[in-house]
Amino acid sequence: MSKQRYVVHGGQPVSGRIRSLGAKNFATKAMVAALLADGQTRLLNAPRIGDVEITCDLLAAAGARITWGPDSELEIDATTLASARVPVPDSGSNRIPILLLGVLLHRLGEAHVPVVSGCNIGARPVDFHLTAARMFGAEIEVAPDGYRARRRGRLQACHYRLPYPSVGATESCLYLGVLARGTSIIENVAIEPEIMALVTMLNAMGARIQLLPNRELVIEGVDKLYGTTFEALGDRIEAASWAALAAATGGEIVVEGIDPSTLINFFGPFNAVGGGVAIEGPRAIRFFRRQALRSIVLETDVFPGFATDWQQPFAVLLTQASGISIIHETVYERRFDYLDALSALGARTQIETHCLGSVDCRFRGRDHPHSAIIQGPTALRSDGLTLDVPDLRAGLAYVMAAALAKGSTTITSVPKIERGYGDLIERAAGLSLSISAA
Numbered sequence: 001m002s003k004q005r006y007v008v009h010g011g012q013p014v015s016g017r018i019r020s021l022g023a024k025n026f027a028t029k030a031m032v033a034a035l036l037a038d039g040q041t042r043l044l045n046a047p048r049i050g051d052v053e054i055t056c057d058l059l060a061a062a063g064a065r066i067t068w069g070p071d072s073e074l075e076i077d078a079t080t081l082a083s084a085r086v087p088v089p090d091s092g093s094n095r096i097p098i099l100l101l102g103v104l105l106h107r108l109g110e111a112h113v114p115v116v117s118g119c120n121i122g123a124r125p126v127d128f129h130l131t132a133a134r135m136f137g138a139e140i141e142v143a144p145d146g147y148r149a150r151r152r153g154r155l156q157a158c159h160y161r162l163p164y165p166s167v168g169a170t171e172s173c174l175y176l177g178v179l180a181r182g183t184s185i186i187e188n189v190a191i192e193p194e195i196m197a198l199v200t201m202l203n204a205m206g207a208r209i210q211l212l213p214n215r216e217l218v219i220e221g222v223d224k225l226y227g228t229t230f231e232a233l234g235d236r237i238e239a240a241s242w243a244a245l246a247a248a249t250g251g252e253i254v255v256e257g258i259d260p261s262t263l264i265n266f267f268g269p270f271n272a273v274g275g276g277v278a279i280e281g282p283r284a285i286r287f288f289r290r291q292a293l294r295s296i297v298l299e300t301d302v303f304p305g306f307a308t309d310w311q312q313p314f315a316v317l318l319t320q321a322s323g324i325s326i327i328h329e330t331v332y333e334r335r336f337d338y339l340d341a342l343s344a345l346g347a348r349t350q351i352e353t354h355c356l357g358s359v360d361c362r363f364r365g366r367d368h369p370h371s372a373i374i375q376g377p378t379a380l381r382s383d384g385l386t387l388d389v390p391d392l393r394a395g396l397a398y399v400m401a402a403a404l405a406k407g408s409t410t411i412t413s414v415p416k417i418e419r420g421y422g423d424l425i426e427r428a429a430g431l432s433l434s435i436s437a438a
């Protein structure tokens with residue numbers, strides 16, 4: 001059963017070793033891709049986390065047979081696909097249902113997809129996904145309970161320029177394009193490492209996808225895709241969080257299971273704040289504090305920019321840096337609500353609606369609270385505070401902040417954290433982090 005609360009006793013440097021699980025934002029998309037094959041797919045290094053369990057339920061509701069094997073191996077048999085109706089996920093929010101639209105359209109000729117958001121970090125619309133599906137020839141009706149899509153004949157290739165390099169919409173275009181008739185060109189796509197892995201996996205299934213310079217995908221549709229075996233890359237968001245914890249507390253943490261190249265644009269700002277990095281092996285990185293921590297100006301962006309999912313753990317680190325740090329969030333319009341919890345622990349933070357940075361930002365002049373100022377260093381302290389987790393990335397940042405703060409902190413709504421980070425307490429046993437379930 002899922003844990004409901006964590007209790008963290010903080011105030012000491014956190015050191016030790018921890019293994020990053022397979023990346024949630026690849027594994028769940030690879031599971032959706034598996035449905036495109038009229039066969040069996042084995043996903044290696046699949047993380048045992050809430051979002052993967054939710055995706056298993058959605059796939060099973062469509063008729064796929066899913067089996068967990070040893071060593072985090074997930075086998076998905078998509079030969080038995082039968083239902084085009086995607087249920088509302090148990091968590092109430094998750095981005096997978098909309099990704100199933102194109103896949104079910106190919107396999108079953110129709111798809112009924114509920115309207116669900118994701119974590120509460122902004123509006124999370126799906127307009128690009130729907131436009132893409134229509135461009136590929138789907139007919140979509142918007143009903144009170146969601147979207148009803150069908151196709152007449154095979155989906156047709158198209159030329160579509162995404163209004164913004166959305167991760168999910170790029171994935172939707174991939175699913176739609178691989179089995180469509182003809183050659184599609186998708187411009188302005190997202191190129192996050194998880195998307196590159198998805199392209200590689202689809203090509204291993206028999207797809208013909210090429211990534212051209214300037215964020216352009218050329219997808220030559222094929223008649224059939226085949227099952228494959230594919231290994232999930234390590235979670236670069238989790239790895240960055242342990243890095244920030246090591247530097248923030250003055251400890252030393254070795255993160256295993258992570259390819260350093262997926263952290264390419266994390267290392268620069270991390271080093272600039274005063275963090276240190278040592279590559280210990282092909283998939284092991286040691287993170288520590290190299291020098292006194294100092295403030296930095298940071299802007300999040302789509303890959304290869306500094307990932308929006310890195311900003312919460314990084315904000316915790318910045319509470320320990322001397323001077324005034326700035327984070328300009330340009331991917332989501334509202335991703336700083338979690339700063340209230342840091343302030344309750346003693347951090348000095350302020351949220352601004354104007355752009356504090358130079359990246360061309362969609363939120364300019366639109367009154368969204370998307371810039372943050374953090375003044376440090378501040379000694380964090382908790383006299384038995386309870387923090388309720390707003391979303392999963394902020395959730396791990398709360399664990400980090402609690403580890404930094406002298407005293408004991410209770411963290412509630414833990415299932416939100418465990419949607420993205422499985423077996424946290426068990427895996428943290430190799431760290432000098434005092435965390436227990438309550």
Ligand code: EPU
Nearest residue numbers: 025095124125126127128129166167168169309331332393
């Ligand atoms: N957007 C639209 N219309 C759309 C789709 C997106 O306006 O149809 C906007 C969004 O509102 C947002 C921006 O485009 O402002 C980027 O959203 P994107 O589609 O890239 O995000 P996503 O696919 O919903 C994934 C990850 C997020 C991660 C973002 C950005 C998954 C399941 N989620 O979301 O991760 O922050 O890409 O890298 O892959 C998380 O893991 O906790 C998480 C939130």
